[in-house]
Structure formats: C-alpha cells, structure tokens
Amino acid sequence: MNIGEAAKLSGVPPKTIRYYESVGLIREASRKTSGYRDYEPKDIEVLRFVVRARSLGFSLKDVCNLLALWNDTHRxxxxxxxxxxxxxxxxxxxxxxxxxxxxxxxxxxxxxxxxxxxxxxxxxxxxxxxAPHDCRGDEIKENSHGQVHC
Amino acid sequence: MNIGEAAKLSGVPPKTIRYYESVGLIREASRKTSGYRDYEPKDIEVLRFVVRARSLGFSLKDVCNLLALWNDTHRxxxxxxxxxxxxxxxxxxxxxxxxxxxxxxxxxxxxxxxxxxxxxxxxxxxxxxxAPHDCRGDEIKENSHGQVHC
DNA sequence: CTTGACCTTCCAGTGACTGGAACCCTTATG
DNA sequence: CATAAGGGTTCCAGTCACTGGAAGGTCAAG
The missing domain is CATH 1.20.5 (Single alpha-helices involved in coiled-coils or other helix-helix interfaces)
Structure with missing residues (x-):
C-alpha cells in the first residue's frame, strides 16, 4: 500500500512517516517499480505502536528503545x-x-x-x-533572525 | 555594566540576552568604545520582567506583548x-x-x-x-539527518 | 608581555516535525 | 491522445527558544 493509505490507517502523516524513516526509527520501506514506498500491515502496526508511545510522551529515542525491546523476544x-x-x-x-x-x-x-x-x-x-516604567522597546529593526512580532 | 554582570543580576545568560536583542524582544544595548554592550539598572529590570514572564510559561511573543503593555502607561x-x-x-x-x-x-x-x-x-x-511481533528494525544506516540512537 | 577572563560576531545544532518547491507516476476523463 | 487531478518523490528551510563552539578583539592583573 502507498504511504497515504499507511498514513490513514496508522494516524501518522506521510511527512512524518518519511521523517521517521530518515532518522532510522523505522526501517526503510520497500519500493514499488514506480519508486513509491510500499507498506504492509505489519508496518502499520509498527506505526501504531509509535503513535501510541508518542502520545504517552515518550521521546523518539525512547520509542526507538521500546521498539527494540518489542522486537526482542528475549528481552x-x-x-x-x-x-x-x-x-x-x-x-x-x-x-x-x-x-x-x-x-x-x-x-x-x-x-x-x-x-x-x-x-x-x-x-x-x-x-x-x-513602580511604573517608561523604557520603551520602540524602533524594532530588520534582523537576520525572525523577529518576535508584537 | 557589561553583559556578564547584567546576566548575573537578571538571571538571563549572556547568550540569551544577545538572542533577545537579536529577535527584537529587548532594544539594542548601547555600546562602550570597546564595542562591549553597556547595561543600566533599568535594563536589568526589563530582563527580570522577561525571566519572570517566561517562568510563568509565556512565549516570547506573549512576553513581547506584555512588555509593550508594561511600557504603555495608557494601556x-x-x-x-x-x-x-x-x-x-x-x-x-x-x-x-x-x-x-x-x-x-x-x-x-x-x-x-x-x-x-x-x-x-x-x-x-x-x-x-x-500478539508478539518479529518485525526488526535492523540495518540502521548512515543518514543526512541525525539518527535516533538506540 | 603574557595570561586569562571577558567580550564580539557568526554559524550550526537541538526535537520533532511541517511547509513548500520542483519534479515524477497513475488514473480518469474530454 | 492530451491533460488535469491527485497521488507520490527528493531536498531545503522554518518552527521555538535557546545553546555550543569557533575565531577573534579587549581588558586588568601579575
């Protein structure tokens, strides 16, 4: 199945799935001849595991450890x-x-x-x-960084 | 006073003071002939205001608004x-x-x-x-982004 | 004169995505 | 058959609020 359907079934947006792959949290998906990523039901379960762990506040690093433990039948x-x-x-x-x-x-x-x-x-x-104050933060100028707008 | 002393008195690290200046949260500090930033007691009070508001969970944007309100005697x-x-x-x-x-x-x-x-x-x-699983996340490879280590 | 503490600027990285550009693939319709 | 819509692909940049580090300038003490 394509990444879009995997996203719908797992609740993880396509961008985020690609991101998880890019940082090595999930393994690289196999590809169709078109170059499209191809997902199987078990990939969806991994993604659902990730989404649940994330919703419980685990960091990606934690999730990575949890996945390793999940995959380790001898843990x-x-x-x-x-x-x-x-x-x-x-x-x-x-x-x-x-x-x-x-x-x-x-x-x-x-x-x-x-x-x-x-x-x-x-x-x-x-x-x-x-005591009241009169120091004004006027004349905010252009800057290389993004300005705080107010 | 130099930025280091301003940092000690206000509780805002020098780096963070420069950052606040760079994003326009606080106004640009005046400079000594050496090029060093020069702070006055009223600058310390502004920084202390910022640090208190930040510790209450206000975003920099919020703090920016609060500073504007603080400075506006007609608000x-x-x-x-x-x-x-x-x-x-x-x-x-x-x-x-x-x-x-x-x-x-x-x-x-x-x-x-x-x-x-x-x-x-x-x-x-x-x-x-x-049900237990056997999908392994092995063969994590080098990547342009930082890897999640586990 | 040198040491060390301080200051300067600028660039890069953090976590966990998210948006957008520029381009390719598939399917349905005129 | 052309084309348009709606997928997909990569890569780069931005978010928030700093923080670290490099490379260099300034200052006071010994």
Missing amino acids: SSADVKRLAMERIGDIDERIAQLESMRATLSLLVAECHGDERSTCPILDGLSGNP | SSADVKRLAMERIGDIDERIAQLESMRATLSLLVAECHGDERSTCPILDGLSGNP
Missing part, C-alpha cells in the same frame, strides 16, 4: 518498566511545574480588576516592584 | 488579564493531557511484573494487540 520486561517509570517521574515533575505556574497566574489574575484603568497587578507582579 | 489592564487567562487555559489543558498520560502509564506499569520474563503488558498495551 526482560524490567527494562520496559524502568522506561515507563522514568516517564511517569518526568510527567509528575512537569505537572508540578505547571501547577505552580497556574497558582501564581491565578493569584495575579484574581488581583487584577481587568478594566480600563492603567494600574495592573499582573504587570506589577511580573516586574517585581510596584 | 488597560483588561488586555493583560486576557493574556494571563489564556495562559491559564493552556496550562489546564496541558495538565489534563499529562494526567491522562500518567494514568495510562500507571495502569500499564501496575500490570507489568518487571522481571526477567519476556511477556510485557506495557509493550502489549502500546502495540494495541496481545
């Missing part, structure tokens, strides 16, 4: 469990971080009346002191 | 409040996503005995069906 499940538990640790850390951000933002938002007046507890909170 | 606090509330929405979404990942991973980990046996409920869960 021990302990390795897999370790990877999964590391992931849970990362997730817990990230959640804690986000909750701390959320709490701070909520506090600031609660203090802000949100009307047309120019005093703003949120900006004051961000500035770290209550 | 309304409603704009700031809106930005902050959007951020809270994003954070809530991300937290929900992470908690769903966490729950799935916890389930899988709980089912996995994590010993030397080769059956692994985590891999089975990722594969979406309980």
